Amino acid sequence: MSNATQIIHSIPTDPLTGAIAVPIYQTSTFVQEAPGVNKGYDYARSGNPTRAALETIIAELEEGSVGVAFASGLAAIDAVIKLLKSGDEILAVDDIYGGAFRLFTHIYEKFGITVNYVDTTNVENVFNAVTPKTKLIWIETPTNPTLKISDIAAIAKVAKSQGCLLCVDNTFASPALQKPLTLGADIVVHSATKYLGGHSDLIAGVVVAKDKELGDKIKFIQNASGAILAPFDSWLVIRGIETxxxxxxxxxxxxxxxxxxxxxxxxxxxxxxxxxxxxxxxxxxxxxxxxxxxxxxxxxxxxxxxxxxxxxxxxxxxxxxxxxxxxxxxxxxxxxxxxxxxxxxxxxxxxxxxxxxxxxxxxxxxxxxxxxxxxxxxxxxxxxxxxxxxxxxxxxxxxx
CATH class of the missing domain: 3.90.1150.10 (Aspartate Aminotransferase, domain 1)
Known part of the structure; x- marks a missing residue:
């Protein structure tokens, strides 16, 4: 099946009514049959059917196990960084989005997570910059704004050999052009505000994890921190993905x-x-x-x-x-x-x-x-x- 056909048909019909468009479940809570007995949802921060549909769609498109939809791209990045602990290091691309730089430097460095920046277009730079404290390699490819391209597969080999996670910001390419998880990355993030939404009418972010256990950790972080994507914005992203x-x-x-x-x-x-x-x-x-x-x-x-x-x-x-x-x-x-x-x-x-x-x-x-x-x-x-x-x-x- 072609990528274009897959993208269109990744969006399901509603199993309850047969609606060809995903419904918007605009609700904060869900009635339970008994304490802890429900139809898969209890409170909308923990899960919402419209958001869940988007998360399934983006996980399928990126060929990952778990997708998680956030209130912004930076909220998505924030959740990934929360996988780390004080004393850990991030090795990041030098030509990095300013918002990510601000988050890394002004928020997480004061909690003891340090960031080293290198030109990741040279794989040797990445290998030489990794230290025993490096737990996450962070790249954008293409980068923002000088559009540098890093070899995802080669950096993935370095990450695995050194026991690091590799996260790729795939915002500029989108799964229509590039699928980092198939090249060896562990995590993909998007500002869904951009090409996934495509119409300049929403703010959203997504994370996709290759491994289910890692994805479940990110979902736990989201539920604990609360940076969820609203049902209507989830629906807008789904509609954007159709085209x-x-x-x-x-x-x-x-x-x-x-x-x-x-x-x-x-x-x-x-x-x-x-x-x-x-x-x-x-x-x-x-x-x-x-x-x-x-x-x-x-x-x-x-x-x-x-x-x-x-x-x-x-x-x-x-x-x-x-x-x-x-x-x-x-x-x-x-x-x-x-x-x-x-x-x-x-x-x-x-x-x-x-x-x-x-x-x-x-x-x-x-x-x-x-x-x-x-x-x-x-x-x-x-x-x-x-x-x-x-x-x-x-x-x-x-x-x-």
């Missing part, structure tokens, strides 16, 4: 066209997109995924924060906003937005330049998107011209 394969296919087509356009543009210094043959990790991306995703990042030749701000505030179709993975195209300036919580020096070491711009390429006609990006480049060109003649203040006055 996941179709949406992601078009995201990839549009993003490839945008990346190729940017690579030839005279105002662009560097383009990050795994689908480009010039991408340093193109071959491994092609090997472990079925496509290259809908996110493209690039650095302007005028590598200043001011140039980036001029660009991102002058497009019309690409809306300036946090997040990604929706039908409508978005763009952001990571240094000022998604990665602002990461110290500037560490950002730059990971490749997040002052003028780096991240695009979430949507489902609009690609010609319209390219024309829209030209508006951003026009604004940067005017800025460059006015800087050259010493009239930058005049430029700011005219509203660019």
């Amino acid at each position: 996941l394969s179709l949406r992601v296919k078009q995201h990839c087509i549009n993003a490839q066209a945008v990346a190729e356009y940017l690579e030839q543009h005279p105002a662009v210094d560097k383009v990050y997109y795994p689908g480009l043959k010039s991408h340093i990790n193109h071959d491994i991306a092609k090997q472990q995924a079925k496509g290259f995703g809908g996110v493209v990042s690039f650095i302007l030749k005028n590598d200043t924060e001011e140039a980036a701000v001029q660009f991102v505030t002058n497009t019309k179709l690409f809306k300036l906003a946090e997040s990604l993975g929706g039908v409508k195209s978005l763009l952001c300036h990571p240094a000022n937005m998604t990665h602002k919580s990461i110290p500037a020096e560490k950002r730059k070491d990971a490749g997040v330049a002052d003028s780096l711009i991240r695009l979430s390429v949507g489902l609009e006609e690609v010609e319209d998107l390219l024309n829209d990006l030209e508006k951003g480049f026009d604004a940067v060109e005017k800025l460059n011209a006015l800087i050259a003649i010493g009239q930058k203040k005049d430029f700011q006055k005219i509203g660019y």
Whole structure:
């Protein structure tokens, strides 16, 4: 069965009524026949049929044993970190999502869980950085926002040889393109806000564990901590998954066209997109995924924060906003937005330049998107011209 067909038919019909859409069980509690005797549910924090349907669906799509749905992607990450104890270490990808960095550094380090950051695109870096205290290797692939690709299968071998868990943030790829558990990972996390939901209308996160015992531990943590996904939001994610394969296919087509356009543009210094043959990790991306995703990042030749701000505030179709993975195209300036919580020096070491711009390429006609990006480049060109003649203040006055 093809991946697209599997995704569509992973969503069950309702066994009670035959409804082809999963019902929304909007309830806080469930009537019991006797104390402890129920129909599988007692209290909605511990379990809800709509949420359970989503958890089963995502576990099947990622080819894992247990899926757990959370109130946000960060709540999902938080639950995974709670598998650890004081004194344990995390080995994490250097180009990491700012929210994960904030959680690791400002919340868990004070509880005695330390984090070491390395460039995980080089497997030797991972092997050399593991210590006896390392209990979890954490990678994003592609990374956010420089779209580095790590060899999941190779890192999984390192993790197993060293007695570590490997967790892969699969948000940018989704199970439509990549299945880390089949490559040896132990845990997959998603911000379901992004491609799984797909319509910029919810906040959600999921965790999928390959091993049932490990998944049951995560479910216990969720029940104890309470960061559950509500029934209606669970239903929205399920509805998004129905069109996941179709949406992601078009995201990839549009993003490839945008990346190729940017690579030839005279105002662009560097383009990050795994689908480009010039991408340093193109071959491994092609090997472990079925496509290259809908996110493209690039650095302007005028590598200043001011140039980036001029660009991102002058497009019309690409809306300036946090997040990604929706039908409508978005763009952001990571240094000022998604990665602002990461110290500037560490950002730059990971490749997040002052003028780096991240695009979430949507489902609009690609010609319209390219024309829209030209508006951003026009604004940067005017800025460059006015800087050259010493009239930058005049430029700011005219509203660019």
